[in-house]
Amino acid sequence: MRGAVVERSPVAVVIVTYQSEQVIEGCLNSLPDDVKVIVVDNASADNTVSVVAATRRNAQIVRNPVNAGFAAGVNLGIKAAEGHDVLVLNADTRLHPGTIETLQAADKPITVPKILGEDGMVHFSLRNEPTLRTSLAEALLNGQRAGRMGLGATVVGLKHYEGSRSADWATGCAWLIKREVIEKHGLLDERYFLYSEEVEYMLRVGGVWFEPRATATHIGGESNTNPRLWSLLATNRVRLHRERYGRFAAVLMWLVVALNEALRLHKPKNRAAFKGLLTMRHWPEEVASAGPAYLCFSAQDWWYHNRAHSDFQLLRRVAKHRKVLLVNSIGLRMPSPGKSTQFLRRIFRKAMSVAKLVRRPIPETPNFYVMTPAPLPFYGKPWLRKLNSVLVRTQVRLVCFFLRMGTPVVVATIPTAWDVVEPMKHKGLIFNRSDRHSAFPEADQGTIAALENQLLSNSDTVLYVSRALQEEESALTGERAHFLDHGVDVDHFTRRDVLPADIASIPGPRIGFFGSLDDYLVDFDLIEKVAQEFPDASVVLIGDATCSMERYAKYPNVHWLDFRAYEQIPGYGSGFDVALMPWLDNDWIKHANPIKMKEYLALGLAVVSTDFPEVERYSDVIRIASGEADFIDQIRLTLKDGGLKTPAQRRAAVLTASWDSRARELMQIAEDR
Template sequence: MLERYGVVYFGNDWFAENRTSSHHVAQRLAAHMPVLYVDSPGMRTPQASGRDLRRAWRKLREALRAPQRVGEGLWRCTVPQLPFRRVPGVPLFNRLFSQWALRRAMRVLGTRQRISWFVTPHPGFLARRLGERFCVYYCIDDYAAHPGVDAELIAASDLALTRAADLVFVAPPALVATKQAQNPQTRFSPHGVDARLFAQASDPATQLPAAAQGIAEPVVGYFGSIHEWIDVELIAWLAQQRPQWTFLLVGYAAIKVSALEALPNVVLAGAQPYASLPAWAKAFDVAIIPYRRNRQVENANPLKLREYLATGKPIVAVGNPEIERFASLVRIANDRDPFLAALDQSIADGPAHGAAERMAAVADQTWDRRVEDVLREVATSLAAAEMNLAARKVTE
């Protein structure tokens, strides 16, 4: 029945430095029904940095263009908003402008009935305003805990969207109970992984990137953006304790990392194409998740956890509820000395020790399977809603 529908999908920036669950889910939804992917503006107020100004200018230019086809059955458009949401008149302007722009963009979906699908809460004021038959909120984070956001406004947007949605999917296990209390139609839906892609890290045929060739071993590796919730001081301390090791960090640095840049055994590779991450991971002797312990991390479901497991590499991580579900496969250490001891043990064991078990643990947790499970729930709920509507019409 889903072939009768098209999806208006509010996700993260399509051109973001890293691929998130927002991108993975949208690409797979498009295999089942047409998807209009709407770049959602950042939750935080833009800063006067060159990067933020370039992004704002790009979004303004793209808002005037027709949706861009980025895949089979998948189009992308940008609907920018004024970020000053507490200024009188701005919320009304954002709503009216967004509705006008989306009416034009939604033409790519043809005459199909629509499903609105939100991965971020701040455009949630558009829920039920697009003529959609069904609304999905796919919650992947504790958004109000992100640094630099207006926590009160984002929390209010998150709550309103949770209550408005016909179906809520929640990736972080720590948020499930709260969301179920706010909306009984809430389902736990943990992240998936591109298991076949990341298995290339264990394939002898995979070539190391040039920048990873010839570096001193052993290699402690990390891939993903470096944001405020990454404990840069922990990484620097570890590198100072083991100057004979190489710390290879692959990803865009969104914060200052001068403490790392000053260390000769730290390699900052910068942002790299998503498809190349397994090749970088092949160089790792052990992979790390060096989180800061805070509310955001406690309520997170780290995508890189399953990606690391799919590479087969040993993992040392600061714990949270989702990571602790894999405690038999991941060395969890919440302080500096235990973290260093866990790295020592992982390197002593070698990267092949336990690799098969780690890879097997996520082999069936693919994004394809996750999206199939989600769509099964959506189809069931849609069928029930249509039956209820038909029954009401009969009794009227």
């Protein structure tokens, strides 16, 4: 009886280039004619892109507007290779005939070939997991000698490269990743910039499979002669150890790596690495590059809204590379008594925001500017709309002139920006469709829907965070639509050992929520039911409320701590035993993608949520309730068993979803036109 035929995904080769014009032609010429090739160029200033276009006419070229590092380039390539296994290949690597077929036939999660040098000699490319012991042995004995004695990380000896075998990891000049592995484990961690990102990924997956019948020649060697690259390699060894084993272990690894460099200070690369270790930052800095300025019309106000919102997070990171002017919300309507909650407070805080004029609120990001124009947000009458657009546009143009913004890329998150931006010159108009604003209860929904349709029809690109909303509007947006998922600041949302005093004084277990307590988003009846059902638990609510919270005064176990600054939120979240997403079942939530979902997971929290489309993507780490009774049951179960998976596994689910990577993706979409 014949065995069943195994359907394999096709292979796509992903090559990341940076100033690679001297080596990329040989790499491309070594590839089979029928394989899909994706070249991600990290803002090369030489002729790399033109060499690629001339050598391999059918290659897909993805232009990254900044040099965001190797992992970021690989991730862009993986996204472009949807449905394919991915062979990650360095630009200075040449495949031997049959290598791709042999690697794929091994049918392992990650498979690596035998690596040869230009002289035909075998490179000892396999590695054991880096530990303090192996690193100390290499510092005292050097890598090759420690490897021959079985003490180092490098697997030394030809006998180890004669047959197929497993290894903890391998040098990353050529490695095939199965598509199902990518779907399960996600993308590479972009924070390393260069070096250690492949180590982290291979260890995350569970190791590699070595297939010696597949071979490749690697020219390489630049890291062994370039002091800057050697310094980055050394400091990233410490960073990798910190992320895997914590800060105390990282201090010990720092001492060992510093010892290795100190013993070899007579060499320029080791002197550079030792200096780099003394001055190392938490993560490497990205390389600056030239490009257009960005003008963003936000749906929020920097000065009084939660700064976790997507346009704040995206644009402050774009400002690492480009000049950015963020225009605070010009509103969806004029607050009015009887229709708007906290009417006088809203008027006052907007007036205070306007009074701040133009400021640079982040000292370490001097290219990030914030302004609040004085608006007349009366959108129901055409002549008032016209007057408002002229008023706002005049203020914005004046600030752009003094900031020397030139012709910017315009990003509109709030639909009322359409009247302002329509006549403005721009390098591209992007509608950041983060929410369906016409579903906002207090808005003039007909007018706002018409403005949304104008942006949907006339923008060069429409960005979505909700797949459901993107699908609904696909007939209008077509190929101009792009899904750009929310990110999370994984470094900021790290569990704290010491809690703020006020939450520390609240008895556990604590069932918590942080974020805006908006009456059109949050199911306050459901929260009250939680308070009733769990009288021995504390229900902790953290956030600015747009409605009265007096209904909870009769419950001694409900603690509303009001607004807390973004910088403090991880400390408060670290005190939750169960984190809640108690959303209303309405059109707004149906098309939402709450940022707090990833923030909860980054903290490793056990999460219980009501059902909505985007939460289904995380059903393996979040408990999703089908109704009120089930919501209560899921909380009860989570208090008992600690939630789905472990805190580390929940954090790992969003580890690669950084705001930096999302910002670079935004720039790539905006500038690669």
